[in-house]
Protein backbone atom coordinates (compact mmCIF):
# COMPACT_ATOMS: atom_id res chain seq x y z
CA UNK A 1 0.00 0.00 0.00
CA UNK A 2 1.06 3.61 -0.47
CA UNK A 3 3.58 3.05 -3.20
CA UNK A 4 3.09 6.38 -4.95
CA UNK A 5 3.38 8.80 -2.08
CA UNK A 6 3.69 12.52 -2.65
CA UNK A 7 6.73 14.22 -1.12
CA UNK A 8 4.67 15.85 1.60
CA UNK A 9 2.65 12.76 2.50
CA UNK A 10 2.94 11.77 6.15
CA UNK A 11 4.21 8.28 6.92
CA UNK A 12 1.64 5.56 7.51
CA UNK A 13 2.77 5.68 11.13
CA UNK A 14 1.28 9.17 11.43
CA UNK A 15 -1.99 8.22 9.78
CA UNK A 16 -2.23 5.16 12.00
CA UNK A 17 -1.65 7.33 15.08
CA UNK A 18 -4.18 9.83 13.75
CA UNK A 19 -7.05 7.34 13.77
CA UNK A 20 -5.96 6.26 17.25
CA UNK A 21 -6.20 9.83 18.53
CA UNK A 22 -2.56 9.58 19.57
CA UNK A 23 -1.16 12.65 17.80
CA UNK A 24 -0.49 15.96 19.47
CA UNK A 25 -2.77 18.85 18.52
CA UNK A 26 -0.63 20.69 15.94
CA UNK A 27 0.54 17.56 14.12
CA UNK A 28 -2.96 16.14 14.20
CA UNK A 29 -4.34 19.24 12.47
CA UNK A 30 -1.65 19.28 9.79
CA UNK A 31 -2.05 15.64 8.92
CA UNK A 32 -5.82 15.73 8.93
CA UNK A 33 -5.79 18.71 6.57
CA UNK A 34 -3.32 16.98 4.24
CA UNK A 35 -5.26 13.73 4.21
CA UNK A 36 -8.45 15.52 3.26
CA UNK A 37 -6.96 16.78 0.02
CA UNK A 38 -4.64 13.87 -0.78
CA UNK A 39 -6.27 10.88 -2.48
CA UNK A 40 -3.45 8.54 -1.43
CA UNK A 41 -3.58 9.42 2.22
CA UNK A 42 -7.35 9.47 2.34
CA UNK A 43 -7.37 5.99 0.78
CA UNK A 44 -4.95 4.80 3.44
CA UNK A 45 -7.08 6.34 6.17
CA UNK A 46 -10.05 4.58 4.67
CA UNK A 47 -8.25 1.22 4.75
CA UNK A 48 -7.21 1.79 8.35
CA UNK A 49 -10.76 2.66 9.36
CA UNK A 50 -12.22 -0.35 7.58
CA UNK A 51 -9.72 -2.60 9.28
CA UNK A 52 -10.77 -1.12 12.58
CA UNK A 53 -14.43 -1.85 11.92
CA UNK A 54 -13.61 -5.43 10.89
CA UNK A 55 -11.47 -5.99 14.00
CA UNK A 56 -14.28 -4.77 16.23
CA UNK A 57 -16.22 -7.91 15.39
CA UNK A 58 -13.61 -9.92 17.29
CA UNK A 59 -14.56 -8.19 20.53
CA UNK A 60 -17.81 -10.15 20.63
CA UNK A 61 -16.01 -13.39 21.48
CA UNK A 62 -16.74 -14.79 24.93
CA UNK A 63 -15.24 -17.65 26.89
CA UNK A 64 -18.74 -19.10 27.11
CA UNK A 65 -18.27 -20.40 30.61
CA UNK A 66 -17.32 -19.02 33.99
CA UNK A 67 -13.66 -19.79 34.53
CA UNK A 68 -13.60 -18.31 38.01
CA UNK A 69 -14.84 -21.51 39.66
CA UNK A 70 -12.23 -23.55 37.79
CA UNK A 71 -9.48 -21.14 38.75
CA UNK A 72 -10.80 -21.06 42.30
CA UNK A 73 -10.64 -24.85 42.51
CA UNK A 74 -7.05 -24.85 41.35
CA UNK A 75 -6.13 -22.09 43.76
CA UNK A 76 -7.83 -23.87 46.66
CA UNK A 77 -5.05 -26.43 46.53
CA UNK A 78 -2.53 -23.68 47.15
CA UNK A 79 -1.59 -21.34 49.90
CA UNK A 80 -2.49 -17.67 49.62
CA UNK A 81 0.28 -15.58 48.08
CA UNK A 82 2.64 -14.72 50.88
CA UNK A 83 3.72 -11.17 51.32
CA UNK A 84 7.37 -11.30 52.10
CA UNK A 85 7.62 -9.43 55.35
CA UNK A 86 11.21 -10.38 55.96
CA UNK A 87 13.77 -7.99 54.59
CA UNK A 88 15.41 -9.72 51.66
CA UNK A 89 12.65 -9.78 49.07
CA UNK A 90 14.99 -8.54 46.39
CA UNK A 91 15.53 -11.99 44.97
CA UNK A 92 11.89 -12.85 44.73
CA UNK A 93 11.43 -11.60 41.18
CA UNK A 94 13.66 -14.41 39.99
CA UNK A 95 11.07 -16.97 40.92
CA UNK A 96 8.96 -15.85 38.01
CA UNK A 97 11.74 -15.31 35.55
CA UNK A 98 12.47 -18.18 33.18
CA UNK A 99 13.82 -20.86 35.45
CA UNK A 100 17.08 -21.18 33.56
CA UNK A 101 17.77 -17.51 33.96
CA UNK A 102 16.74 -17.55 37.59
CA UNK A 103 18.90 -20.56 38.32
CA UNK A 104 21.84 -19.01 36.52
CA UNK A 105 21.45 -15.82 38.50
CA UNK A 106 21.14 -17.66 41.77
CA UNK A 107 24.16 -19.82 41.08
CA UNK A 108 26.19 -16.83 40.01
CA UNK A 109 25.27 -15.02 43.15
CA UNK A 110 25.83 -18.17 45.13
CA UNK A 111 22.70 -17.64 47.14
CA UNK A 112 20.47 -20.45 45.99
CA UNK A 113 20.75 -22.40 49.22
CA UNK A 114 20.40 -19.24 51.23
CA UNK A 115 17.25 -18.27 49.40
CA UNK A 116 15.70 -21.66 49.99
CA UNK A 117 16.58 -21.52 53.66
CA UNK A 118 15.30 -17.99 54.07
CA UNK A 119 12.12 -18.31 52.06
CA UNK A 120 11.74 -21.99 51.36
CA UNK A 121 8.06 -22.16 52.22
CA UNK A 122 7.23 -19.29 49.92
CA UNK A 123 9.17 -20.92 47.13
CA UNK A 124 7.31 -24.17 47.60
CA UNK A 125 3.93 -22.51 47.82
CA UNK A 126 4.52 -20.65 44.60
CA UNK A 127 5.57 -23.64 42.55
CA UNK A 128 3.00 -23.67 39.75
CA UNK A 129 1.92 -27.28 39.88
CA UNK A 130 -0.52 -26.82 37.04
CA UNK A 131 2.31 -25.81 34.71
CA UNK A 132 3.61 -29.33 34.80
CA UNK A 133 0.76 -30.20 32.47
CA UNK A 134 2.53 -28.30 29.74
CA UNK A 135 6.16 -28.17 30.52
CA UNK A 136 8.42 -28.70 33.49
CA UNK A 137 9.89 -25.29 32.83
CA UNK A 138 7.76 -22.45 34.19
CA UNK A 139 6.63 -20.16 31.40
CA UNK A 140 9.21 -17.56 30.68
CA UNK A 141 9.23 -13.85 30.29
CA UNK A 142 7.20 -13.07 33.36
CA UNK A 143 8.82 -10.20 35.08
CA UNK A 144 5.91 -8.60 36.84
CA UNK A 145 8.07 -7.91 39.84
CA UNK A 146 10.50 -5.77 37.99
CA UNK A 147 10.46 -2.04 37.56
CA UNK A 148 10.33 -2.23 33.78
CA UNK A 149 6.94 -3.87 33.96
CA UNK A 150 5.26 -0.72 35.11
CA UNK A 151 4.19 2.07 32.81
CA UNK A 152 6.81 4.68 32.32
CA UNK A 153 6.23 7.86 34.23
CA UNK A 154 3.55 6.49 36.52
CA UNK B 155 -15.63 -0.91 36.93
CA UNK B 156 -17.23 -1.13 40.28
CA UNK B 157 -19.17 -4.36 39.95
CA UNK B 158 -19.59 -5.96 43.37
CA UNK B 159 -18.99 -2.49 44.74
CA UNK B 160 -15.23 -2.86 44.45
CA UNK B 161 -12.81 -1.29 42.00
CA UNK B 162 -10.08 -3.38 40.40
CA UNK B 163 -7.52 -1.84 42.71
CA UNK B 164 -9.59 -2.72 45.79
CA UNK B 165 -10.07 -6.27 44.56
CA UNK B 166 -6.35 -6.67 43.93
CA UNK B 167 -5.49 -5.29 47.35
CA UNK B 168 -7.91 -7.75 48.99
CA UNK B 169 -6.55 -10.58 46.83
CA UNK B 170 -3.06 -9.75 47.99
CA UNK B 171 -4.25 -10.57 51.49
CA UNK B 172 -5.45 -13.96 50.32
CA UNK B 173 -9.10 -13.06 49.61
CA UNK B 174 -9.97 -15.54 46.87
CA UNK B 175 -13.50 -14.17 46.47
CA UNK B 176 -12.06 -10.80 45.54
CA UNK B 177 -9.76 -12.55 43.10
CA UNK B 178 -12.70 -14.46 41.61
CA UNK B 179 -14.39 -11.13 41.00
CA UNK B 180 -11.36 -10.08 38.98
CA UNK B 181 -11.39 -13.37 37.08
CA UNK B 182 -15.06 -12.92 36.17
CA UNK B 183 -14.44 -9.33 35.21
CA UNK B 184 -11.56 -10.10 32.84
CA UNK B 185 -12.02 -13.71 31.74
CA UNK B 186 -13.70 -12.92 28.42
CA UNK B 187 -11.13 -10.34 27.45
CA UNK B 188 -8.15 -12.49 28.41
CA UNK B 189 -9.73 -15.51 26.74
CA UNK B 190 -10.41 -13.82 23.41
CA UNK B 191 -6.95 -12.27 23.36
CA UNK B 192 -5.25 -15.61 24.02
CA UNK B 193 -7.62 -17.34 21.59
CA UNK B 194 -6.61 -15.00 18.77
CA UNK B 195 -2.97 -15.57 19.63
CA UNK B 196 -2.94 -19.39 19.89
CA UNK B 197 -5.91 -20.26 17.68
CA UNK B 198 -7.43 -23.16 19.59
CA UNK B 199 -10.42 -22.72 21.85
CA UNK B 200 -9.49 -25.58 24.18
CA UNK B 201 -5.94 -24.38 24.54
CA UNK B 202 -7.10 -20.81 25.06
CA UNK B 203 -9.47 -21.86 27.85
CA UNK B 204 -6.64 -23.69 29.59
CA UNK B 205 -4.13 -20.87 29.07
CA UNK B 206 -6.61 -18.29 30.33
CA UNK B 207 -6.90 -20.18 33.60
CA UNK B 208 -3.16 -20.51 33.68
CA UNK B 209 -2.73 -16.77 33.20
CA UNK B 210 -5.03 -16.07 36.16
CA UNK B 211 -3.18 -18.57 38.32
CA UNK B 212 0.10 -16.89 37.40
CA UNK B 213 -1.48 -13.54 38.24
CA UNK B 214 -2.46 -14.91 41.66
CA UNK B 215 1.07 -16.12 42.20
CA UNK B 216 2.50 -12.78 41.16
CA UNK B 217 0.13 -10.77 43.36
CA UNK B 218 2.79 -10.04 45.98
CA UNK B 219 4.64 -8.11 43.30
CA UNK B 220 1.71 -6.03 42.13
CA UNK B 221 2.04 -2.33 42.99
CA UNK B 222 -0.89 0.07 43.19
CA UNK B 223 0.73 2.29 40.57
CA UNK B 224 0.25 -0.48 38.01
CA UNK B 225 -3.12 -0.63 36.30
CA UNK B 226 -4.52 -4.11 36.92
CA UNK B 227 -5.68 -4.42 33.32
CA UNK B 228 -2.24 -3.85 31.81
CA UNK B 229 -0.53 -5.94 34.48
CA UNK B 230 -2.87 -8.85 33.76
CA UNK B 231 -2.50 -8.53 30.01
CA UNK B 232 1.24 -8.59 30.39
CA UNK B 233 0.90 -11.96 32.07
CA UNK B 234 -1.57 -13.13 29.41
CA UNK B 235 0.77 -11.96 26.65
CA UNK B 236 3.72 -13.80 28.17
CA UNK B 237 1.61 -16.92 28.60
CA UNK B 238 0.52 -16.92 24.96
CA UNK B 239 3.95 -15.99 23.60
CA UNK B 240 5.60 -18.69 25.63
CA UNK B 241 3.36 -21.32 24.08
CA UNK B 242 3.85 -19.91 20.59
CA UNK B 243 7.61 -19.87 21.00
CA UNK B 244 7.64 -23.49 22.08
CA UNK B 245 5.27 -24.46 19.32
CA UNK B 246 7.83 -23.21 16.77
CA UNK B 247 6.87 -24.96 13.56
CA UNK B 248 3.18 -25.72 13.64
CA UNK B 249 1.03 -22.78 12.93
CA UNK B 250 -2.66 -23.35 13.15
CA UNK B 251 -5.64 -23.37 11.87
CA UNK B 252 -8.80 -21.53 11.40
CA UNK B 253 -11.05 -21.31 14.40
CA UNK B 254 -13.81 -23.80 14.41
CA UNK B 255 -17.37 -23.04 15.41
CA UNK B 256 -19.90 -20.61 14.12
CA UNK B 257 -20.77 -18.86 17.32
CA UNK B 258 -20.25 -15.22 18.14
CA UNK B 259 -20.64 -14.08 14.61
CA UNK B 260 -21.64 -10.49 14.07
CA UNK B 261 -25.07 -9.66 12.80
CA UNK B 262 -27.01 -12.59 14.17
CA UNK B 263 -30.19 -10.67 13.69
CA UNK B 264 -29.42 -10.17 9.99
CA UNK B 265 -30.66 -12.41 7.21
CA UNK B 266 -28.86 -15.61 6.19
CA UNK B 267 -27.07 -13.96 3.29
CA UNK B 268 -25.71 -11.14 5.41
CA UNK B 269 -24.68 -13.66 8.05
CA UNK B 270 -22.82 -15.69 5.47
CA UNK B 271 -20.99 -12.59 4.29
CA UNK B 272 -20.11 -11.62 7.83
CA UNK B 273 -18.82 -15.13 8.39
CA UNK B 274 -16.67 -15.01 5.28
CA UNK B 275 -15.26 -11.65 6.28
CA UNK B 276 -14.45 -12.98 9.73
CA UNK B 277 -12.68 -16.02 8.28
CA UNK B 278 -10.68 -13.78 5.95
CA UNK B 279 -9.71 -11.56 8.85
CA UNK B 280 -8.64 -14.57 10.92
CA UNK B 281 -6.55 -15.87 8.04
CA UNK B 282 -4.91 -12.46 7.64
CA UNK B 283 -4.22 -12.20 11.38
CA UNK B 284 -2.57 -15.60 11.31
CA UNK B 285 -0.12 -14.44 8.70
CA UNK B 286 1.22 -11.68 10.95
CA UNK B 287 4.22 -12.24 13.17
CA UNK B 288 3.30 -12.94 16.79
CA UNK B 289 4.53 -9.47 17.79
CA UNK B 290 2.45 -7.80 15.12
CA UNK B 291 -0.59 -9.87 15.96
CA UNK B 292 -0.52 -9.10 19.65
CA UNK B 293 -0.12 -5.36 19.19
CA UNK B 294 -2.95 -5.09 16.72
CA UNK B 295 -5.21 -7.15 19.01
CA UNK B 296 -4.41 -4.95 22.00
CA UNK B 297 -5.21 -1.83 20.01
CA UNK B 298 -8.13 -2.87 17.83
CA UNK B 299 -9.81 -5.59 19.85
CA UNK B 300 -9.02 -4.43 23.38
CA UNK B 301 -9.07 -0.72 22.54
CA UNK B 302 -5.97 0.03 24.61
CA UNK B 303 -4.16 3.37 24.35
CA UNK B 304 -0.51 3.54 23.29
CA UNK B 305 0.48 4.12 26.88
CA UNK B 306 -1.43 1.03 28.02
CA UNK B 307 0.04 -1.10 25.22
CA UNK B 308 3.46 0.20 26.14
CA UNK B 309 2.89 -1.00 29.72
CA UNK B 310 1.63 -4.41 28.57
CA UNK B 311 4.46 -5.09 26.15
CA UNK B 312 7.24 -3.28 27.99
CA UNK B 313 8.16 -1.19 24.97
CA UNK B 314 8.23 2.58 24.42
CA UNK B 315 5.22 4.43 23.04
CA UNK B 316 7.31 5.29 19.98
CA UNK B 317 7.82 1.59 19.34
CA UNK B 318 4.10 0.98 19.87
CA UNK B 319 3.34 3.58 17.23
CA UNK B 320 5.72 2.18 14.62
CA UNK B 321 5.08 -1.53 15.29
CA UNK B 322 1.34 -0.99 15.19
CA UNK B 323 1.55 0.86 11.88
CA UNK B 324 3.64 -1.94 10.34
CA UNK B 325 1.20 -4.52 11.66
CA UNK B 326 -1.77 -2.67 10.21
CA UNK B 327 -0.08 -2.27 6.83
CA UNK B 328 0.62 -5.98 6.73
CA UNK B 329 -2.88 -6.87 7.86
CA UNK B 330 -4.47 -4.62 5.26
CA UNK B 331 -2.32 -6.13 2.53
CA UNK B 332 -3.38 -9.67 3.58
CA UNK B 333 -6.98 -8.89 4.36
CA UNK B 334 -7.18 -6.63 1.38
CA UNK B 335 -9.64 -4.23 -0.02
CA UNK B 336 -11.62 -7.11 -1.50
CA UNK B 337 -13.24 -7.62 1.89
CA UNK B 338 -14.05 -4.00 2.45
Ligand SMILES: [Zn+2]
Nearest residue numbers: 009038040041
Ligand atom coordinates in the same frame (compact mmCIF):
# COMPACT_ATOMS: atom_id res chain seq x y z
ZN1 LIG C 1 -0.74 12.25 1.10
